Amino acid sequence: MDGTTDPQPRRYKSPSDLARAPPSSPPRTARITSTSTTTITTTRRNSPYLPTPTELALLALYPAILLFGAVYAVLSPTVPYPAAAGQQQQQPPPPPPSYFARKDNLLNTLFVKRGWAWITLAFASFVVTHPALAGRRRRLRLLRAAVLRWALVTVWWVFVTQWFFGPALIDRGFRWTGGKCEAVATVVGEGREGPSPAGVVKEVLTAAACKASGGRWSGGHDISGHVFLLVLGSFFLVQEVGWVVARWGRYLGEERCVVMRDGAVKGAAVEAEREGGGRMEGVEEGVGLPVLEALGLGGRFAAAVVGLCVWMLLMTAIYFHTWFEKLTGLLVALAGLYVTYVLPRWVPALRGIVGLPGI
Ligand SMILES: CCCCCCCC/C=C\CCCCCCCC(=O)SCCNC(=O)CCNC(=O)[C@H](O)C(C)(C)COP(=O)(O)O
Ligand SMILES: Nc1ncnc2c1ncn2[C@@H]1O[C@H](COP(=O)(O)O)[C@@H](OP(=O)(O)O)[C@H]1O
Numbered sequence: 268m269d270g271t272t273d274p275q276p277r278r279y280k281s282p283s284d285l286a287r288a289p290p291s292s293p294p295r296t297a298r299i300t301s302t303s304t305t306t307i308t309t310t311r312r313n314s315p316y317l318p319t320p321t322e323l324a325l326l327a328l329y330p331a332i333l334l335f336g337a338v339y340a341v342l343s344p345t346v347p348y349p350a351a352a353g354q355q356q357q358q359p360p361p362p363p364p365s366y367f368a369r370k371d372n373l374l375n376t377l378f379v380k381r382g383w384a385w386i387t388l389a390f391a392s393f394v395v396t397h398p399a400l401a402g403r404r405r406r407l408r409l410l411r412a413a414v415l416r417w418a419l420v421t422v423w424w425v426f427v428t429q430w431f432f433g434p435a436l437i438d439r440g441f442r443w444t445g446g447k448c449e450a451v452a453t454v455v456g457e458g459r460e461g462p463s464p465a466g467v468v469k470e471v472l473t474a475a476a477c478k479a480s481g482g483r484w485s486g487g488h489d490i491s492g493h494v495f496l497l498v499l500g501s502f503f504l505v506q507e508v509g510w511v512v513a514r515w516g517r518y519l520g521e522e523r524c525v526v527m528r529d530g531a532v533k534g535a536a537v538e539a540e541r542e543g544g545g546r547m548e549g550v551e552e553g554v555g556l557p558v559l560e561a562l563g564l565g566g567r568f569a570a571a572v573v574g575l576c577v578w579m580l581l582m583t584a585i586y587f588h589t590w591f592e593k594l595t596g597l598l599v600a601l602a603g604l605y606v607t608y609v610l611p612r613w614v615p616a617l618r619g620i621v622g623l624p625g626i
Contacts, residue, residue, distance in 0.1 A: 315524045315532060315612040325505060326601070329498050332577065333593050336584020346585060368586040379493060379579050383424055386500035389572040390417055393508050393565035399515035399553060399625070412622030413507060416607050419621060420503050423603035428492050436599075437490045438473040446487020448477035493583045494596030499603055501576035504569045506608050508562070510625035515553035516561040523623060526613040535612070539626045 313319045318326060340346045345364040363369045378385060394413050400406055427436045434442075448471035471477045477484045513519040514536075522534040553561045562570060584593060611618035 312532070312534075313521065313524050315526050316609070318609060319521050319523055321519060321521055326502070328577075329502075329580070329597055330594075332581050333494070333584045333590070333597060336581055337590045337593075340585050343585075364586070367582040372582075374575065374579055374582075378575055379496065382496045382500055382576075383421070385572055385575075386504060387417070387421075389504055389565070389569040390507055393504075393511075393563070393569050396565040397511065397563045399511050409622070409625075412620075413624065415621045416507070416624070417503075419607045420499060420603055423606075424496065424499060427490075427495055427599055427603075434472045437492055437495075441474065441484065441487035441489050442472070444488040446484060446489070448480070448482040449485050451481065451483045488595070489588070489592050490599060491583065491588045491592045491596035493587065494580065494593045495600045497576040497580040497583070498597055498600035501573045501580075502600070502604050503607075504573050506604075507624050508566050508569045510623070512553070512558070512561050512566055514625045516556055516558070517554050518558065518561075523612060525611075525618065525623070526615065528615045535623050535626050 317323070343364075346368075366372055367374070369375075390413075394400055394410060400409050425431075425435075429435050431439065433439075471480060471482060474484045474489075510523075522536060524532050525535050525538055527533055527538065559567065588596075607621065608624075611621055611623060
């Protein structure tokens with residue numbers, strides 16, 4: 268079809284018409300159609316302020332898993348509900364209803380408890396080996412931005428679970444909501460060991476220190492660290508691997524949109540090409556490859572790590588915490604993901620530093 272001879276009145280807006288619209292306008296579903304004498308490519312314009320439809324569909328899996336776990340825990344006769352309630356009673360806890368309800372299950376001790384190291388390893392093996400990230404100039408630029416995004420999510424993981432200028436945010440949140448370390452049996456440490464009356468409150472600032480001193484961390488809102496880490500880590504890998512492979516193999520007909528410095532809204536690839544970095548020069552083509560092959564070894568390793576995260580998230584959803592603690596774990600992870608992957612789409616200065624995966 269020749270785009271120059273169109274007797275019909277125009278039913279669509281041109282890219283420049285759409286770009287001129289104020290950035291605060293509601294998410295658009297208009298189609299941008301660019302024509303040449305030989306091909307027509309159609310791209311859906313998405314809001315730069317929100318994840319794309321595919322990203323939203325993937326993100327929706329997380330609350331769906333948490334909801335499924337909560338419903339399963341209520342309906343299953345073998346799962347005591349709420350699972351965390353056992354921690355609040357003096358009696359010995361009931362036997363675990365399944366292997367994965369045990370805190371010492373192998374996947375928990377070897378995978379989740381070292382979760383950030385696994386996620387980092389999967390990410391590193393993908394970015395170092397995947398052919399889509401080849402090409403001299405491209406490689407350096409893409410690697411630098413990818414490592415900066417890794418640093419951003421890693422800082423968020425550190426602040427939330429490990430250290431935030433003192434106790435981590437999870438520990439601070441627990442104390443802000445009235446939580447305390449109660450002595451339950453014996454006091455260990457400070458050179459003495461002996462019985463301590465149950466219920467005595469000890470001045471301890473972190474869950475780990477409380478546990479180490481033989482106390483029980485109780486009374487506050489305990490954001491689920493597992494839900495936080497598993498959501499943050501798995502979606503980080505989905506972003507870093509997914510966009511690179513999807514663009515390389517042209518699996519997705521959708522594009523992330525970005526706000527340019529002049530306020531115009533454009534497809535992310537258009538911006539990259541303008542700056543001379545979007546074309547995959549010197550990069551082996553991935554079009555037509557089955558997805559498993561296109562992922563490469565590093566991508567398959569990352570996919571396996573994502574699979575384990577999803578499985579362990581389901582186990583946490585069924586056997587641990589209250590639904591509200593799991594919900595806050597999810598929200599805190601989503602906040603970090605938004606800042607790393609969506610904020611740069613509408614803040615050009617930030618995009619100039621951390622870039623977008625695959626662009
Ligand atoms: C991306 C960088 C590219 C550089 C390439 C270099 C290549 C390096 C190759 C491999 C290095 C892999 C090791 C990287 C280390 C990165 C730093 C770490 O992640 S070390 C920390 C490991 N620890 C964890 O992962 C702990 C995870 N656990 C938790 O956060 C918590 O236990 C919990 C939140 C899951 C639960 O809390 P709890 O109180 O209930 O236990
Ligand atoms: N999927 C899972 N498998 C095993 N244990 C889990 C788990 N999810 C959460 N837990 C345990 O439940 C407790 C609270 O988890 P979190 O706050 O990280 O979500 C932690 O116990 P411990 O801290 O005693 O190991 C953690 O190990």
